[in-house]
Every structure is written in C-alpha cells, then in structure tokens.
Amino acid sequence: xxxxxxxxxxxxxxxxxxxxxxxxxxxxxxxxxxxxxxxxxxxxxxxxxxxxxxxxxxxxxxxxxxxxxxxxxxxxxxxxxxxxxxxxxxxxxxxxxxxxxxxxxxxxxxxxxxxxxxxxxxxxxxxxxxxxxxxxxxxxxxxxxxxxxxxxxxxxxxxxxxxxxxxxxxxxxxxxxxxxxxxxxxxxxxxxxxxxxxxxxxxxxxxxxxxxxxxxxxxxxxxxxxxxxxxxxxxxxxxxxxxxxxxxxxxx
Numbered sequence: 001x002x003x004x005x006x007x008x009x010x011x012x013x014x015x016x017x018x019x020x021x022x023x024x025x026x027x028x029x030x031x032x033x034x035x036x037x038x039x040x041x042x043x044x045x046x047x048x049x050x051x052x053x054x055x056x057x058x059x060x061x062x063x064x065x066x067x068x069x070x071x072x073x074x075x076x077x078x079x080x081x082x083x084x085x086x087x088x089x090x091x092x093x094x095x096x097x098x099x100x101x102x103x104x105x106x107x108x109x110x111x112x113x114x115x116x117x118x119x120x121x122x123x124x125x126x127x128x129x130x131x132x133x134x135x136x137x138x139x140x141x142x143x144x145x146x147x148x149x150x151x152x153x154x155x156x157x158x159x160x161x162x163x164x165x166x167x168x169x170x171x172x173x174x175x176x177x178x179x180x181x182x183x184x185x186x187x188x189x190x191x192x193x194x195x196x197x198x199x200x201x202x203x204x205x206x207x208x209x210x211x212x213x214x215x216x217x218x219x220x221x222x223x224x225x226x227x228x229x230x231x232x233x234x235x236x237x238x239x240x241x242x243x244x245x246x247x248x249x250x251x252x
Contacts, residue, residue, distance in 0.1 A: 003233045005030035008081040010074070012064070012121070013091030015042030017190035018140070021219025022088055022227045023050060023057075029228055032056040034077040037091060038063055056081070064091055064117040065109065074124035084128035085135045086231050089118035092140075092159070099154050107155045114159035115166055122170055126179070134178025136231035139167045141183045141242060143250030164242055171240030180239040182230055187246035188217035213247035 009026050013019035015037040023033045027050040035043045035050070035057060043059035050057035058080060062073055078084040094110025095102065118139055129135035141160040144153040164183050171181040189197075193216065197204035208214060217223055226245050229235055244250045 002030050004228070004231070007031045007085040008034070008078075008083050009086035009088060009231075010034040010036060010077055010084065010121070010125070011088040011090060012036045012062075012117075014046050015039055016046075017192075018186055018188050018219045018223050019088070019090040020046050020049075021188065021221075021224040022090065023224075024053070024220045025224025025228050026086070026231075027053040027055045027057070029232075030055060031086065032081060034058055034060055034081065036060045036062050036073070038093075064093055064113040067112065067116055067120045070117060070120035071124040074121060074128070078125075078128040083132045084125055085132050087121055087125045087129075087135070087137045088227065089121055089137070089139045089163075091117070092156075094156055094159060096152050096156050098152060102155055110155050110159040111162065115162040118163055119166060122166075122181070126174065126177075129179050130177050135180075137167075137170065137179065137181040138227055138230060139163050139181070139183040141167075141185045143185045143187065143244060143246055143252075145185070146250055146252055167242070168240045175239055180231075180236070182239060183242045184223070184226065184230070185242060185244045185246060185250060185252070186217060186223045187211075187249060188219045188223050190219070211247040211249050215247065217245060217247060 009031050011019050011023045014023045014035040032055045033050055035046050037043050040061045047057040047059050093113035095106040141164045144157040145161045150157050167181050167183040223245055242252050
C-alpha cells in the first residue's frame, strides 16, 4: 500500500500553477486534497482533475488577507475530511516593483498573504497534525531571497525570507510532536511566467539559457513530485531545510 494513501492535504493557491501541480502529484499518491484559494471556479477545476485520479477533493474559497478566517477554515477542513496530514502554504498575493515605487499598503499585503497567513495555517493545523500522529508542512519560498540582483523583487524576497525563518523555527519547536516543516524554492511554468515567456520570447530565451538544466520546471512533474517525496516516509529525517527546485539556478 502506498505510504501516503488516504492521507489528507490542504494546498493553498491550488487553483492553478504550482499549487495545482502539487495537488495533482499528491492525488496520484492517493492523498485527498482540500483545495484553497480565492477563485472558486479555478478551485473547482482543480478538484475535477483530482477526482479523476480517484481521490476526494473539495474546494474552499478564502482570501488570505482575511487571516482571522484561516483557523476556522482549517478546523472545518479537518472535520470534513476526518483528519489532516499535510499542509502546503503556496499562495501569495503581493506586488513586485522597485522599493521607491512600493506603497506601504502593498508591502504589507505581501507579508499578510505570505508569512502571516502561513503562520495562521501552521498554528491552526498543529493540533490536527498531532492528532493524526504527526505530519508535514511545506512552505513555498523563492530563490529571489538569495539572487545577486533582487531589483523589483525586494518586498517579495523579504516576505519569503520571513517565511523561511518561520519554517526553521517551527521545525525545531514541533519536531518532538512528529511534525516536519520544510520549505521549497520552486521555479516552474506558472500562468504568469507562461504569459511572460510568450510575450517576451527573446528575454525568455536568455532566461532559460541561464538555468543550468536549460528548461523551466513543470508544476507537477518537477515541483509536485518533489513535494510528494518531501512529505513521504523516505525523507522522514529531514526537517527545517530549504530545498531549491529550480534546475540549479540558485544557491542556498
């Protein structure tokens, strides 16, 4: 029997892109998925794909900026599915631009939707993960945290750096409870990146050429499958780590 069969995961921002890829990869291992995001139609689309793989999938509409709604939602999900084993904090709603052009409102928005929302999910999930005998949390960060030129990405990198530190702290504090907490820094063909590559072919070609593996990652095959490995028993001794999934582009 698959080690992840009948487990339950919540994946935020799973209506498209990397979040959807992660949800699909988990479903292929028999994991039921609570699909969380802002746009219900997109969430339902992902749920349909997940159900085709034979698992239970339910959509939960949520604006991450409403952090007070997160804990009740986590409790609802655990009640609906009967357990909770995996939490993937993928969603982020921020703005990327030079610092002098960044309003305090937009800067704050990135932190609320990033580390603040992830913290709320992690804290609310803790008792449910303990009740399930332990579990795994995966937080998505970014190679922008360590890139040599963070122009336009400064606020984004700052929010994700905070999330990386939060990951490490939770990993240490919750290890005795059987909860592993890791972060990944993925690079994959999201809808936004796909639009950019199609509309900026020359720049996109230069960008891909700078990736040692010479290709952009696939949300399911490259990112989702890595998450499956990360939350499974084969990496049961790994916690508190940040893993780059970017074809060798960044160095942590």
